[in-house]
Amino acid sequence: MSLKSKLLASLLLLLAVLGSGIAFIQQTVVIPKVEAFEIDALREDLERIKYGLDRELTHMRRMATDWAQWDDTYDFVVSRTPEYVESALGGDAMEQLSMDMLLITQDEKLVTYQSTRALSSLREPLVSTLLRGPESRLLNEGGQGLIATPAGVMLVAANPILTTEGEGPSRGTLYFGQLIDADLTKQLRPPQIHAIFLRLDSTPPGPDDIQLLPGSDSVSKTWVPLLNDPDRSLQIELQQGRPFLDSMRAYTYYIMGTIFVLGILGSVVTYVLLKHYLLSPIEQLQHNMQSFSTSHSLADIPTTKSSDEIGQLTRSFREMATRISDNHISMLHRQQQLKEQSLTDPLTRLGNRRYLDSRLQQAEFAKKHPYIATFSTDIDHFKQVNDRYGHDNGDKVLREFAEVLQGCCRDDDCVARVGGEEFTAVCGISSIQDASEIAERIRVRTEQKGFVDGKIDLTCSVGFIVIPGHELDTNMETWSRVMKVADLALYEAKESGRNRWVGWRNPLHAEKTIAALPASAEELRQAVQKEALVAIN
Numbered sequence: 001m002s003l004k005s006k007l008l009a010s011l012l013l014l015l016a017v018l019g020s021g022i023a024f025i026q027q028t029v030v031i032p033k034v035e036a037f038e039i040d041a042l043r044e045d046l047e048r049i050k051y052g053l054d055r056e057l058t059h060m061r062r063m064a065t066d067w068a069q070w071d072d073t074y075d076f077v078v079s080r081t082p083e084y085v086e087s088a089l090g091g092d093a094m095e096q097l098s099m100d101m102l103l104i105t106q107d108e109k110l111v112t113y114q115s116t117r118a119l120s121s122l123r124e125p126l127v128s129t130l131l132r133g134p135e136s137r138l139l140n141e142g143g144q145g146l147i148a149t150p151a152g153v154m155l156v157a158a159n160p161i162l163t164t165e166g167e168g169p170s171r172g173t174l175y176f177g178q179l180i181d182a183d184l185t186k187q188l189r190p191p192q193i194h195a196i197f198l199r200l201d202s203t204p205p206g207p208d209d210i211q212l213l214p215g216s217d218s219v220s221k222t223w224v225p226l227l228n229d230p231d232r233s234l235q236i237e238l239q240q241g242r243p244f245l246d247s248m249r250a251y252t253y254y255i256m257g258t259i260f261v262l263g264i265l266g267s268v269v270t271y272v273l274l275k276h277y278l279l280s281p282i283e284q285l286q287h288n289m290q291s292f293s294t295s296h297s298l299a300d301i302p303t304t305k306s307s308d309e310i311g312q313l314t315r316s317f318r319e320m321a322t323r324i325s326d327n328h329i330s331m332l333h334r335q336q337q338l339k340e341q342s343l344t345d346p347l348t349r350l351g352n353r354r355y356l357d358s359r360l361q362q363a364e365f366a367k368k369h370p371y372i373a374t375f376s377t378d379i380d381h382f383k384q385v386n387d388r389y390g391h392d393n394g395d396k397v398l399r400e401f402a403e404v405l406q407g408c409c410r411d412d413d414c415v416a417r418v419g420g421e422e423f424t425a426v427c428g429i430s431s432i433q434d435a436s437e438i439a440e441r442i443r444v445r446t447e448q449k450g451f452v453d454g455k456i457d458l459t460c461s462v463g464f465i466v467i468p469g470h471e472l473d474t475n476m477e478t479w480s481r482v483m484k485v486a487d488l489a490l491y492e493a494k495e496s497g498r499n500r501w502v503g504w505r506n507p508l509h510a511e512k513t514i515a516a517l518p519a520s521a522e523e524l525r526q527a528v529q530k531e532a533l534v535a536i537n
């Protein structure tokens, strides 16, 4: 995986961690907090409804007090004058009072019952409900409360009938009653609530029940006790939306979106900066190192002025590469030297046997000449030079003889010292005659040389063989046979008196000389007898 891929993967991982972190915080911290807040707010809404009911009851109670401590009411209970009913309670008095019922009792007996038209038919059950028990509780508990009636739950306020000064004895009790109907419910409903239900519930009052539904709705319920029925209650149910959650979600998505966009922008900027300051220089350095590893050229590692770690790394690498390059150059130089040394005779600076072999194995060498003459030569009685003039002078003689030999050959001929005082020259020639001329040149120049500043006169013997160039190949076995014959020719020259040359060639009609080459003096003799080899004169 490349550095670039790793960097991209890291940035994507960072974004994923960021997104997951935000979602985790939303789920574990923000939403629970919002829900707790919502529950508090819903509880407050329920309390507000209850407070609305209380306020309405207080208002009714105040009205009941006014009416019950009114002298006309007092007189009415005492004298039962029908004028009171006509003047105070007649017509649409109930509608004007916004009450559903007015009841006056005395000694638990009905004095008068006034109601809206809707409740007129329920006179008996309502009166009996009120007279059956709640009266004392009603008065004990402040003169107001909720009562279950056959018509539904009713807000009831009561006050003893007294004089205007509030003096007794009480002549009875005055009740105001108001059914919890659609109008009252509407009046109690706060504006943000979708739906409100106030209904008689067949269970006793219990703790508030607040449910936050998965969507965007909530249902909250509370129960208010009834004065006349402990086993039942007034259930208040509110259905409404969850504006806090919606706002929180909207804000969270806004924040998440913003963080995500900023994260992407940050990642892009980070990627661009890291690519510019880190990845590209590293890639460049890697590319340079690869190029250097194949070329060993310092040009592949440009200099840098950057002072950061990558700049320092590049400089360190350049220093290391400089040392490697220097070592490489000196190693190549040394290799070349060793190669030259391994192919050069240290005394005469001519090529040695290995040099001769490597030259002869080159395909072009023989092929580009019509004939190849292979000479084998050495100095006559060289042992005596060492014996008489010393080994150092013997060495000098060998060096000077090497120069003579080189001077008799062309530059592209192959001249080598193959043994102590034995030399081989392989020369490309265009006619057989050239070979005898070279041999004679070697002989004459040696004879005339005057070795070691003219102090030593010497002669040499030369043996050679001429082979058509096209017959020779790069096989060393072939060349060994050729050189062997040249050695035999040299031997012949020595045997026949020294300071002379002996050379052979193939008969002109022979197609293959190489195959017929002799391997010993005996074979040579036979080859000459059979005219497989012809002496050159």
Ligand SMILES: Nc1nc2c(ncn2[C@@H]2O[C@H](COP(=O)(O)OP(=O)(O)OP(=O)(O)O)[C@@H](O)[C@H]2O)c(=O)[nH]1
Residues within 6 Å of the ligand: 347, 378, 379, 380, 381, 382, 383, 384, 386, 390, 391, 392, 393, 394, 395, 398, 419, 420, 421, 494, 498
């Ligand atoms: N100074 C010196 N002498 C060498 C070197 N290599 C070989 N020799 C001597 O060369 C001499 C060769 O002697 P021989 O092989 O008997 O032949 P020769 O004396 O030249 O006699 P012919 O070749 O038969 O004429 C030996 O004495 C070797 O010690 C060398 O590198 N330096």
